[in-house]
Amino acid sequence: MQSDAKKTGLLSIVSTGPGNTQQLTPAALKAIAKAEYIIGNNVYIDLIRPLITGKEVVKSPMGEEVNRAQMALDLAASHRVAMVSGGDAGVYGMASIVLEVAERTQSEVLVEVIPGVTAATAAASRLGSPLSGDYVTLSLSDLLTPWEVIEERLDLASRMGVPVAIYNPRSRGRPHNLDTAIAVIGRHRGDETPVGVVRNAYRPGEEVHVMTLAELRADTSPIDMHSIVIIGGIESRIWKVGDDVRGIITPRGYHRKYVY
Incomplete structure (x- = not known):
């Protein structure tokens, strides 16, 4: 019993x-x-x-x-x-x-x-340190959230100047949501804003790409529901050693307090 x-x-x-x-x-x-x-x-x-x-x-x-x-x-x-x-x-x-x-x-x-x-922090670890301070996570899936609400949140997050981690960026059923999101973000972020795209983070077939917002705008076709897109903030920069792109850095502000 x-x-x-x-x-x-x-x-x-x-x-x-x-x-x-x-x-x-x-x-x-x-x-x-x-x-x-x-x-x-x-x-x-x-x-x-x-x-x-x-x-x-x-x-x-x-x-x-x-x-x-x-x-x-x-x-x-x-x-x-x-x-x-x-x-x-x-x-x-x-x-x-x-x-x-x-x-x-x-x-x-x-x-x-x-x-x-989380998917955002997993992707961030593959890109260097793009989410070092404050950041916003947003999903572009409008299955449960009206697109008008998503667009308003994108606009407000972009105004804040902090990095934005985008979940569910592009699917077969809503292939244009990411293009619309980039247009909203572009109202407040310049073309040279760093962008990181990680597909299948820590899974077979992992892909990591670093680009600018202008380059992302030009071609979003490789991005799907297995991808996380991280839009850099106003202080984010692409980390290079010579011509070798290593990732993205978003400084926390140590440079304002310490000499290094």
Whole structure:
């Protein structure tokens, strides 16, 4: 007979980072190891496949987030469940919808959110240090947010002069959103503004590109939903050693206080 302790479940919303298992935190690895059920989008399940051998795996396609959240809560009433979410689950991830469903259904299931490496910071690490101080993250996906709101936020973020990390920059269903975003950003940023594009950060097929805003405007075709675009701030600069482009630096302000 199962003890009451074993009947007490736990839902861990596990951030899996950029996809390479080396970027998972120890807490994320522990939650996955202890889980009886692993639930997640097909892509993120496949990326952690070596860690979930012998576990009950429930795959769920894009667009089924509400059902996925409810299923996870139902299972977690009496089992340990790991809901996997790419990047950081609290940044365009599964944490919000799971907690919203739990709140609306008055679920008593214990839920924990385990943080992880976000797509923006993963991409930034491949570019040098473009997000060293204040910065803004924005998604160009208008599936859940009206485009008018996104455009207003882009305009305000560009006025701030800080770097902007753009998620979901270009998809087949909305190929022109990035072009429109660049036009909005260009109202307040010059053509020579540094731009970094990272595709498949820490995954097979990784690509890293450093360019100017004018060069990005001229050709956005290589960018897709697996890409993160980082628009430099007014103090950002392209880091070069001779003619070798090393990345992007956004100074924090040490040059204003120290001599080095």
